[in-house]
Amino acid sequence: MQDKRNIVITGGNRGIGLGLFKSFSLHHNVIITVRDEAKGIDALSKVNSKDNKSKYVIMDLEDSNSIENAKEKIEKEFGFVDILINNAGIFIKDYEIPAIETDLESILKTFNINTLGALRVCKAMVPLMNESGRIINISSGMGQLDQMESGSTAYRLSKTSLNALSKILSNELSRCGIKVNTICPGWVKTDMGGPNATLSVEESSSKIVEFSLRKDFPSGKFLRHGHVIPW
Ligand code: NAP
Numbered sequence: 398m399q400d401k402r403n404i405v406i407t408g409g410n411r412g413i414g415l416g417l418f419k420s421f422s423l424h425h426n427v428i429i430t431v432r433d434e435a436k437g438i439d440a441l442s443k444v445n446s447k448d449n450k451s452k453y454v455i456m457d458l459e460d461s462n463s464i465e466n467a468k469e470k471i472e473k474e475f476g477f478v479d480i481l482i483n484n485a486g487i488f489i490k491d492y493e494i495p496a497i498e499t500d501l502e503s504i505l506k507t508f509n510i511n512t513l514g515a516l517r518v519c520k521a522m523v524p525l526m527n528e529s530g531r532i533i534n535i536s537s538g539m540g541q542l543d544q545m546e547s548g549s550t551a552y553r554l555s556k557t558s559l560n561a562l563s564k565i566l567s568n569e570l571s572r573c574g575i576k577v578n579t580i581c582p583g584w585v586k587t588d589m590g591g592p593n594a595t596l597s598v599e600e601s602s603s604k605i606v607e608f609s610l611r612k613d614f615p616s617g618k619f620l621r622h623g624h625v626i627p628w
C-alpha cells in the first residue's frame with residue numbers, strides 16, 4: 398500500500414491532466430485546478446476516488462488572484478502539498494508559420510500561460526510544501542534545444558523557457574529539499590495532441606504517475622517516460 402500523498406494537478410479536467418487525476422485519485426488525495434465550476438463537476442464525475450479526497454479548485458493561470466484564492470482552499474483542504482504537477486498549457490497552432498512572421502501577441506499569450514503560469518503556481522504552492530515536496534513541470538520535446546526544429550515558435554519558446562525555469566527552481570529549492578523535474582509526456586491523443594498522436598492518455602499519464610511516486614526521485618532533470626533526455 399502506497400503512502401497517501403496530497404497532489405495538486407493544474408488543468409485536470411481534460412487530456413493528460415484528467416488522465417493523471419483518474420489514476421492518482423485511486424490511491425491519493427488529489428486537487429485539480431479547472432477554469433470553471435462546470436468543468437470541475439464534470440471531471441469529478443469521471444474519477445473513482447473512494448476514501449480519498451478528490452476535489453477541484455477554480456484557477457486561471459493568467460490570473461494571480463485566482464491562484465491566491467485557490468491556494469487558500471488547497472491549504473484549508475490539505476494543509477500541505479506533496480506533489481505539484483504543472484500540467485495546464487496551451488498550443489496556438491502555428492506549425493508552418495516562420496518565427497519572423499509569428500504574431501508577437503500569440504508568443505506573449507503562450508509564455509504567460511505555459512511559463513509564467515507555472516511560476517505563479519509555484520509561488521503559491523512552494524510555501525505549502527515540506528522538505529519532501531516534488532514539482533513536475535509538463536513540458537515538451539518541442540522545447541528541447543537539442544532537437545529544436547522550425548515553426549510553432551510561441552509554443553517552443555514557452556516550453557524552452559519552462560525548462561529553464563525548472564532548472565532554476567531545482568537549484569534554488571534544493572536547499573529546502575524540494576525536487577523539481579521537467580517531463581515530456583510524448584505525443585498524446587488529446588485536444589492538443591490530436592487524433593494522430595502515438596500515445597493514449599492512459600499510456601502517457603501512467604508513466605508520469607509512476608515517475609512522480611518513484612523512491613529515487615531525481616531533481617533538475619528533463620525526462621520522457623522515466624528516462625533522462627537532453628535539454
Ligand atoms: P489539452 O487537452 O489541451 O488540455 C489543456 C488543459 O490546460 C485543460 O485542462 C485547459 O483547461 C488547461 N488550461 C489551458 N489554459 C489555461 C489557463 N489559462 N488557466 C488554467 N488552465 C488552463 O492539453 P494536453 O494535451 O492534455 O496537454 C497537457 C500538457 O502536456 C500541456 O502542458 C502540454 O503543453 C503538454 N504536452 C502535450 C502533448 C500532447 O501531445 N498532447 C505533447 C507534449 C506536451 P480548459 O479545459 O479550461 O481549456
